Amino acid sequence: MTAATRARPAIAGFHHFSITATDLDASVAWYQRVLGLEPLPMTFPHYGAEESGHAVVLLEPAQRWAIGIHRHVANPGTPASETVTGLDHFALAVSSREDLDAWASWLDAQGVAHSGVTDTTDPMPYSVLVFRDPDNIQLELVHLPG
Structure with missing residues (x-):
C-alpha cells in the first residue's frame, strides 16, 4: 500500500x-x-x-x-493584521441565525465593536458576525443554514 x-x-x-x-x-x-x-x-x-x-x-x-x-x-507591540503571514482570523460556529442576533446584542452590551450580522448566498448561503479582540485579531461567529 x-x-x-x-x-x-x-x-x-x-x-x-x-x-x-x-x-x-x-x-x-x-x-x-x-x-x-x-x-x-x-x-x-x-x-x-x-x-x-x-x-x-x-x-x-x-x-x-x-x-x-x-x-x-x-513582542514589539504591533497590532495583528490579516494582511501579513500568520493568523487571518478564526471562526466559531453557532446553531442558528437567531444566535447571531443574540451574540450581536451580547457584544453591544460588552462594548465590543462588530460588523452586525451579514447574510449572504455567495459563494454559498451563510450568516456571519465579525468582531476583533484587543490585538485586532478578527473573530467570526458563523451559521450555516441546514
Whole structure:
C-alpha cells in the first residue's frame, strides 16, 4: 500500500489554538468576559524557549476547546493584521441565525465593536458576525443554514 492509498490517521477533534498578545492580562480578561472562557490555574512556558515568555490557556467550559494567549519578551507591540503571514482570523460556529442576533446584542452590551450580522448566498448561503479582540485579531461567529 502506498502513502497515497493509505487512509489518513484519525483526528479526535479540535483542541486549541494560540495567539500572541501585546498585553497578556488585558487579553485574558477580554476572552473571559466576551467568550466566557476560563483560565487554567497555571501558565505554560514556550516549548524550547522557556525564557522568552509564557502562555495562559483559557478553556471553553462546555465544549472543552481552548485558546492559548502568549506573552513574548520580544513582542514589539504591533497590532495583528490579516494582511501579513500568520493568523487571518478564526471562526466559531453557532446553531442558528437567531444566535447571531443574540451574540450581536451580547457584544453591544460588552462594548465590543462588530460588523452586525451579514447574510449572504455567495459563494454559498451563510450568516456571519465579525468582531476583533484587543490585538485586532478578527473573530467570526458563523451559521450555516441546514
